[in-house]
Amino acid sequence: QKEVEQDPGPLSVPEGAIVSLNCTYSNSAFQYFMWYRQYSRKGPELLMYTYSSGNKEDGRFTAQVDKSSKYISLFIRDSQPSDSATYLCAMTADYKLSFGAGTTVTVRA
Amino acid sequence: SAVISQKPSRDICQRGTSLTIQCQVDSQVTMMFWYRQQPGQSLTLIATANQGSEATYESGFVIDKFPISRPNLTFSTLTVSNMSPEDSSIYLCSVESGSEQYFGPGTRLTVT
Numbered sequence: 001q002k003e004v005e006q007d008p009g010p011l012s013v014p015e016g017a018i019v020s021l022n023c024t025y026s027n028s029a030f031q032y033f034m035w036y037r038q039y040s041r042k043g044p045e046l047l048m049y050t051y052s053s054g055n056k057e058d059g060r061f062t063a064q065v066d067k068s069s070k071y072i073s074l075f076i077r078d079s080q081p082s083d084s085a086t087y088l089c090a091m092t093a094d095y096k097l098s099f100g101a102g103t104t105v106t107v108r109a
Numbered sequence: 110s111a112v113i114s115q116k117p118s119r120d121i122c123q124r125g126t127s128l129t130i131q132c133q134v135d136s137q138v139t140m141m142f143w144y145r146q147q148p149g150q151s152l153t154l155i156a157t158a159n160q161g162s163e164a165t166y167e168s169g170f171v172i173d174k175f176p177i178s179r180p181n182l183t184f185s186t187l188t189v190s191n192m193s194p195e196d197s198s199i200y201l202c203s204v205e206s207g208s209e210q211y212f213g214p215g216t217r218l219t220v221t
Contacts (some may be wrong), residue, residue: 036212049208053110089153097210099151102151
């Protein structure tokens with residue numbers, strides 16, 4: 001079993017829809033949770049960072065962490081074609097990041 | 110945050126040769142990391158490089174194949190030695206700033 005499980009998709013949604021992305025994990029020691037966005041042929045870009053259970057909002061993005069269920073989510077509201085990318089969840093107990101497989105999202109205009 | 114640059118951005122190399130990838134950060138950082146991202150896959154940590162000490166390699170990666178230098182707090186190099194087609198991948202440099210990690214743009218390596 002992988003430490004971090006993420007559905008690779010692909011996920012295709014119409015412009016304006018809510019995008020919902022999820023990851024589950026097995027390591028209870030993970031304390032810090034991140035979402036990265038990676039455009040084609042680019043390095044991952046840090047989108048959201050959180051370390052506590054609950055919700056964190058940043059503009060159109062909401063990160064949700066449920067430590068009791070070992071489950072994290074990223075929601076993108078009012079999705080735009082520019083949101084088309086691969087989204088990777090990542091988590092760590094110290095400094096070593098464990099990544100999910102990444103979910104490829106396409107937002108159709 | 111940190112701004113990270115990598116050189117080269119891409120290269121095509123013949124099997125049996127070596128390539129050195131450079132990573133430059135715009136601020137001093139203690140910890141730098143090297144990752145590999147194989148086609149269609151997620152990121153795998155190769156090693157952690159701290160200035161003034163030997164790099165720490167993850168399981169499945171060895172110093173003879175991936176020697177790393179960390180001469181100062183803003184620079185590191187990763188060498189991919191004796192390359193084979195299986196080494197074709199994107200190699201990414203990352204740094205820790207605060208408790209967050211930032212990535213460079215990556216080096217796309219193709220081995221023929």
